[in-house]
Amino acid sequence: MISVIGARRSYGDFAALDDVTLDIPAGSLTALLGPSGSGKSTLLRSIAGLEQLDGGRIVIAGRDVTGVAPQKRGIGFVFQHYAAFKHMTVRDNVAFGLTIRKRPKAEISRKVDDLLEIVGLDGFQHRYPAQLSGGQRQRMALARALAVDPEVLLLDEPFGALDAKVRADLRQWLRRLHDEVHVTTVLVTHDQEEALDVADRIAVLNKGRIEQVGDPVTLYDRPANDFVMSFLGSVARLGGALVRPHDIALDRDLERARAADARVGGSPGVIEAVVERVVRLGFEVRIDLRADSGTRFAAQVTRAEADALGLVEGETVYARATTGPDAAEIHPALAI
């Protein structure tokens, strides 16, 4: 378990971390999610000891490590740009921490071979980092960090420099690895999809503050505020309220729409809008709309619904939210 208590860090008079308090449960895979410049890296690097706090404390596994050097924190750190030791072979890279600790040669060999097998770099022992792909380099960096049996594994946008396909593969792989190794892991990312995909807990950061902490479902379904809502998944602004595009229902008949809307507590009401475009995205269909007020928003419906509605561009429809702030009362199924 990692506890960050009242962490503060300023650059000049700019607060990169503004009184951050956060508990990261042992064995969890927690994502630090937030826009660029929100302080994610600063928080992660403070946990690692690569950055000094101006105030507050860091406790790792019950030990206060606030003033402790990175060497002695029992951490593994993975950098966005790999930080591979370029003049060393893959084997020597992975063995580095163990060599420093003067472990017996046989033990180092065994451990390095095991790790390279786990990260799928068997047979790459004698290559140099320059002879690896980005994804392979990052897996090497991960093996290197894991070699010293860290208490916690800290990853700063580890897949940020890779292309979309490799990213998706590697994060699945990271998830499986975590399920096997169970080391407390903190992953920094600005990609909400990545966070929702791999993490079992997400902490959303904004301007050096924690906005909300919770499991992915809670954050998605019950965001604490507009920022969290719009940062996790797309949103549409429907009469002043933020609504997920798939929580918007469309109707041709105003009376029917009003009747349905009346059953949703605290809903923003029925909005008249003109269909601007109908976009088919495989199974889903996105309908771009323009309200009377001129604001544009999009609704997302299934293909079957779209076919049933048979909307054409230029037509007027009535949009309403299918969930409201009091949604839990109306749809008991959602409250579980």
Next chain:
Amino acid sequence: MKTSTTARIGLRTVALGYLVLLIAVPIVLILWRTFGEGVGAFVDSIRTPAAISALNLSLLIVAIVVPLNVVFGVGTALALVRGRFRGRGLVQAVVDLPFAVSPIVVGVSLILLWGVDGWFGGLERLGIKVIFGLPGMVIATLFVTLPFVVREVEPVLHEIGTEQEQAASTLGASTWQTFWRITLPAIRWGLTYGVVLTIARALGEFGAVIMVSSGFPGVSQTLTLLVHSRYIDDHNTYGAYAAATLLMGLAVLTLLGMTALDRKRSKT
């Protein structure tokens, strides 16, 4: 746009002619004069006690200057790239000063500082001879070769950044271990070039050294001073050519060493 063939050939001829006239002709001339009288005469001329002493002195100065420049050069480069201290701009300018200042000025100012009447003149009275002794020549050579290691290592340090070092520290390496295992191997090529340039310049330095050397043949003459004194004082032009050829041979060896290292580098 395509340059016509004639223009291209013309350009090449001009460039080549320029190089030949400026560099190749003088060198070939000296070689021709040196070996025109047979290899035996050359060997005799560089085996006189004065010549052997000059060679030894030049190599001794190189042997003292190179390690000092490596240690202080790497230290200065690290401070300039990684350090956040006031007066960094000043240090940057000071490092370049030896490039800008004429060696003869260096010699004069060293006499002012270390000579009998200088600030540190007391040393002389204690029997430690700086000016007109080996220390003076070493200090003069240190001065003129100061920028090479710093300026070769600095960009490499910039390029490698600090992430590898941070990674090493998270893996448990102390500052010292990180320096030996990560930083030094990463800058080794920059350092090598810096050393090669330092050697070449230390061997060839004349203006600063002549000011602070007593210039006795067989005692305090470096190879460059030997060439000079043979030519000017002894009117031994042949001896001057032979010594110059020896000096050039050393420079060529240094360059060959660098080329060999370069080959090795492109392979790894």
